[in-house]
Amino acid sequence: MGYRSLAECLQDLRRAGQLVVIEEEVDPCLVLAAIQRRVYQAGGPAILHRRVRGSPFPAVSNLFGTMDRARFLFRDTLDAVRQLVELKADPAAAARSPWKFRAVPRTLWSLRPRIVKHGPILDGLTTVLDLPAVKSWPGDGGPFVTLPQVYTEDPDRPGLSHANLGMYRVQLSGNRYEPGREVGLHYQIHRGIGIHHAAAIRRGEPLQVNIIVGGPPALAVAAVMPLPEGLSELMFAGALGGRRPAMVRVPGGLPMPAEADFVIRGTIDPDARKPEGPFGDHLGYYSLAHDFPFVRVEAVHHRRGAVWPFTTVGRPPQEDTTFGALIHELTGPIIPTVVPGARAVHAVDDAGVHPLLLAIASERYVPYAAVRRPQEILTVANAILGQGQLSLAKYLLIAAEEDDPTLAIHDIAAFLRHLLERIDWAEDLHFQTRTTIDTLDYSGHGLNAGSKVVMAAAGPRRRELPGELPPSLRLPDGFGGPRVALPGVLVVGGPAFTPTNDHVRTFCREHDPDDPIRRFPLIVIADDSEFTARNLRNFLWVTFTRSNPAADIDGIDAFTEQKHWGCRGPLVIDARSKPHHAPPLVEDPDVERKVDALAAPGGPLHGIF
Numbered sequence: 004m005g006y007r008s009l010a011e012c013l014q015d016l017r018r019a020g021q022l023v024v025i026e027e028e029v030d031p032c033l034v035l036a037a038i039q040r041r042v043y044q045a046g047g048p049a050i051l052h053r054r055v056r057g058s059p060f061p062a063v064s065n066l067f068g069t070m071d072r073a074r075f076l077f078r079d080t081l082d083a084v085r086q087l088v089e090l091k092a093d094p095a096a097a098a099r100s101p102w103k104f105r106a107v108p109r110t111l112w113s114l115r116p117r118i119v120k121h122g123p124i125l126d127g128l129t130t131v132l133d134l135p136a137v138k139s140w141p142g143d144g145g146p147f148v149t150l151p152q153v154y155t156e157d158p159d160r161p162g163l164s165h166a167n168l169g170m171y172r173v174q175l176s177g178n179r180y181e182p183g184r185e186v187g188l189h190y191q192i193h194r195g196i197g198i199h200h201a202a203a204i205r206r207g208e209p210l211q212v213n214i215i216v217g218g219p220p221a222l223a224v225a226a227v228m229p230l231p232e233g234l235s236e237l238m239f240a241g242a243l244g245g246r247r248p249a250m251v252r253v254p255g256g257l258p259m260p261a262e263a264d265f266v267i268r269g270t271i272d273p274d275a276r277k278p279e280g281p282f283g284d285h286l287g288y289y290s291l292a293h294d295f296p297f298v299r300v301e302a303v304h305h306r307r308g309a310v311w312p313f314t315t316v317g318r319p320p321q322e323d324t325t326f327g328a329l330i331h332e333l334t335g336p337i338i339p340t341v342v343p344g345a346r347a348v349h350a351v352d353d354a355g356v357h358p359l360l361l362a363i364a365s366e367r368y369v370p371y372a373a374v375r376r377p378q379e380i381l382t383v384a385n386a387i388l389g390q391g392q393l394s395l396a397k398y399l400l401i402a403a404e405e406d407d408p409t410l411a412i413h414d415i416a417a418f419l420r421h422l423l424e425r426i427d428w429a430e431d432l433h434f435q436t437r438t439t440i441d442t443l444d445y446s447g448h449g450l451n452a453g454s455k456v457v458m459a460a461a462g463p464r465r466r467e468l469p470g471e472l473p474p475s476l477r478l479p480d481g482f483g484g485p486r487v488a489l490p491g492v493l494v495v496g497g498p499a500f501t502p503t504n505d506h507v508r509t510f511c512r513e514h515d516p517d518d519p520i521r522r523f524p525l526i527v528i529a530d531d532s533e534f535t536a537r538n539l540r541n542f543l544w545v546t547f548t549r550s551n552p553a554a555d556i557d558g559i560d561a562f563t564e565q566k567h568w569g570c571r572g573p574l575v576i577d578a579r580s581k582p583h584h585a586p587p588l589v590e591d592p593d594v595e596r597k598v599d600a601l602a603a604p605g606g607p608l609h610g611i612f
Contacts, residue, residue, distance in 0.1 A: 008123070009063075009262075009312065010310070012220055016049050016066075019075065021048045021072055021075070023051070024053060025052050026607070027054065029056065029601075030597075033138055035062065035137050035313070036138070036139040036313075037594050038064070039314060040315055042065050043065055048065065048068070049065045049066050049068065050064050050611075051310070058135040060129075060134065064313050065322060067223075067314075070325055073325050073329050080110075080221075080243050081243075081333075083107070083109075084242050086110070087111075088337050112247070114247075116163045116235070116241065118163075118252065119249045122259070123306035123307065125253070129265075131183045131267065134303070139282075139316070140282075140289070142588075144278075144279070144280050145176045145178065146176060147173060147174050147175065148172075148214065148216060149313050150216065150314055152216070153196060153213070154168050154212070154258075155196050155211065155212055158199060163250065165235075166236075166258075168215075169195055172187075172279075174186060174188075178278045179278060180277060185297050185300065186214070186298050187279035188279075200271065200296065203271070204274070209272055210270060210273075211268075213258075213259055216264055216312065217310060217312050221244030222263075225243060248260060253304075256268055263304075264305060264311065264312075265305045266303070267303050268300070268303070270299050271297070277295070278294055281585075285356065286358070287319070287548065287587055287588055288548070288588060290443045320352060345364045345387065348412070349413055350393070351547075353543040354398075357395045357441040358446075359543065360393060361418050363410060364383040364402075365379060365403070366461045367405075374463070375406070375463075376462055377401075377461045379403075380402070381459055384399055388435075388455065396455060397440055397444070397454065397455055397550075397552055398456055399457045400418070400419075400422055401457065402459075403462075405461075407421060423492070424468060426458060426459070427465065431459045432458060433456065434454060434457075434568065436454045436553040437452070438454060439453075445583060446551045448551065454551055454554070455552060456556065468490035468491030469491065469522045470487060472487060472493075473519035478495060482497050482498070483496050484532040484533060488535065488536035493523040493527070494528075494529055494535045495526060497528040500577075500582070510528065514559050525576070526574070527542070549579065549581070557570075557577065558575055559575065
């Protein structure tokens with residue numbers, strides 16, 4: 004049976020040796036977050052800080068710091084959830100193996116939230132100003148709630164069955180928020196809360212909001228699950244938590260999880276906006292300040308002994324990487340039922356998740372064709388880009404499974420090699436321009452605005468991929484430091500980007516037909532070629548977070564024919580930093596020295612990292 008509360012979870016982790024308690028007071032401004040990042044990178048335990056400067060409440064981090072710990076937290080329910088997913092993918096499986104699915108009825112019962120009259124969340128009241136003010140990065144606009152679960156209901160159809168529970172950014176103070184009375188709320192496009200907010204705006208009424216912090220760990224995972232619109236996250240939390248979610252009401256308010264640690268209750272005015280941000284985000288850059296809705300706080304509830312869970316986000320991998328891995332583990336088998344023809348889809352964490360998708364699909368449209376070429380996989384690609392948050396991708400690289408049935412979606416280097424051996428840049432590039440991308444991605448031409456490209460590969464190998472620099476390689480003036488990042492991938496250092504000088508177009512024009520650079524099907528222009536080519540993580544991060552396909556893809560021997568763009572030579576991606584890009588996250592040296600001191604012999608964190 005799953006945990007009833009966060010307190011039960013922490014007790015269990017401590018018994019299992021997976022929780023360390025720190026009694027020394029720690030500053031929530033930058034220091035707590037820096038500790039969390041260090042502990043996560045070391046694969047360390049969850050950390051409970053008993054004393055947080057400026058707050059009466061303790062705080063815990065790194066709850067989901069490893070996949071082993073995430074599986075440990077849900078060890079009693081993961082198999083049951085997998086069985087539900089398996090039945091969704093193959094409903095007849097229960098008839099073939101009834102004993103295997105014998106626990107499903109109990110799991111189905113746990114899906115149903117229930118209303119109770121009393122709950123620990125009603126134990127006490129506090130204020131926003133007393134909450135742990137965790138600030139993660141030096142350029143952040145203030146402290147943020149980094150593991151919030153934001154609960155709303157459809158104003159047209161109120162009730163638990165049409166509720167949404169999502170993990171949306173909450174800024175506790177800073178900018179122009181009235182201290183203690185207003186908190187910022189930043190939600191991205193394609194989020195369930197947007198449907199409810201739109202209904203409230205249409206009705207001309209405030210939208211009630213509960214910002215939940217803590218409670219059973221299943222609630223946090225449910226808040227990030229990419230569930231179909233209309234399917235309640237509370238139901239998923241019940242299945243993963245192994246018990247029906249208990250909800251308690253206050254007069255005139257929305258239901259609150261009875262076992263939550265904190266709930267900030269309030270409303271969003273239909274038309275009110277204030278600047279929110281900046282905030283160090285999961286792409287590894289700051290998302291900048293923009294006008295977003297904010298919550299007028301009515302009350303802050305807390306349970307007796309409440310603990311404030313938090314994390315930090317930044318350039319992957321971070322703790323939220325575990326959420327993505329757990330989601331894939333649970334929902335991967337259902338992909339073919341949602342997108343017919345798809346065999347697997349992988350949102351690449353090292354590239355910031357949304358910028359890069361890899362996919363494997365079937366290619367059966369013309370089984371008698373002498374040579375296979377992308378056809379069905381293009382249909383599948385369009386379907387993938389029409390699925391919820393997957394629609395925010397900029398790059399979708401898709402391959403036909405028939406060419407290599409052993410191809411693994413998570414072996415990124417092997418997948419890129421397979422695609423680059425087969426792709427025809429003259430035929431197999433398909434762009435969408437002036438469309439939506441991730442709100443947090445500043446590589447496009449505006450907020451939520453950018454482009455997409457599908458790179459599709461099907462058929463036999465058409466080239467051998469070079470793994471070394473050719474000795475006769477020559478580069479145009481201003482370009483240098485060539486490095487082979489992967490077989491067939493050349494990274495070249497370029498001059499600093501200027502809007503008035505098209506360096507990449509010049510680069511593409513200055514290569515004759517016999518130039519050895521043409522042996523590389525993919526060339527990436529970067530500010531620092533050594534850093535970019537140093538390892539696969541760097542290559543993925545730089546290439547796909549610093550480029551907007553329609554603006555930053557070029558090629559040698561490029562052409563446009565019937566509005567189709569392609570190139571007969573290598574594809575060139577301009578992954579240099581541009582003036583409109585957000586700044587990357589850089590840690591504060593003084594804060595890092597403080598953390599070093601805490602980890603030195605005799606310090607409270609010694610031996611943890």
